[in-house]
């Protein structure tokens with residue numbers, strides 16, 4: 687896939703981009719921040735790494751060769767059928783989605799891969815305020831299935847008056863003990879809301895929410911029906927729901943409906 691141009695961490699062997707490198711070296715190579723954190727947490731002095739064998743360090747960081755091989759196999763078998771920038775990739779064949787790790791140049795150097803069935807909740811957060819939420823977990827908590835899916839949560843009034851945004855992120859909650867939450871960051875520096883950059887990134891964030899919504903629906907409503915023979919009518923019903931909860935616009939709904947009906 688041409689993903690791995692960067693140096694690999696000498697301990698976990700994962701590709702390590704410029705931003706993910708720690709200052710510690712082992713066998714002349716930079717250890718990734720994730721391994722460095724785990725080692726420090728286990729009382730290992732990073733300046734003394736060379737006193738330890740690779741096996742010992744891998745045991746401490748929980749990065750066995752089998753785990754690494756499994757991850758690499760998973761990455762190479764992931765086939766993105768739909769991408770929203772390098773924010774999230776969907777593999778509709780294997781029912782998986784991936785949140786890429788990108789280097790400082792924006793190149794993808796690793797994929798965090800999750801099963802569709804692990805998706806619980808997702809939420810768009812702007813400067814700490816929840817803009818919209820969706821997912822099956824919330825609906826079940828709320829009682830009626832989908833009763834509260836995608837409910838638009840109003841931010842504070844102060845938030846609405848702000849003309850800039852400093853942080854825009856999608857938070858995804860997963861049914862995964864090792865990785866219960868994953869964040870996709872769209873904006874990390876103060877950005878004017880009336881500009882092109884904000885509008886484009888906000889649009890991509892909304893697109894991701896609607897795709898995650900579709901994934902949640904495919905988990906809950908069509909686990910029996912095979913996803914290949916979902917009828918146009920079913921698709922339209924899903925889209926209608928997305929329209930109702932404000933995830934997609936009337937124009938987008940109309941266009942998609944026409945397409946599905948072959949008009």
Ligand SMILES: [Zn+2]
Pocket residue numbers: 695696697698699700717718719720721722
């Ligand atoms: Zn590492």
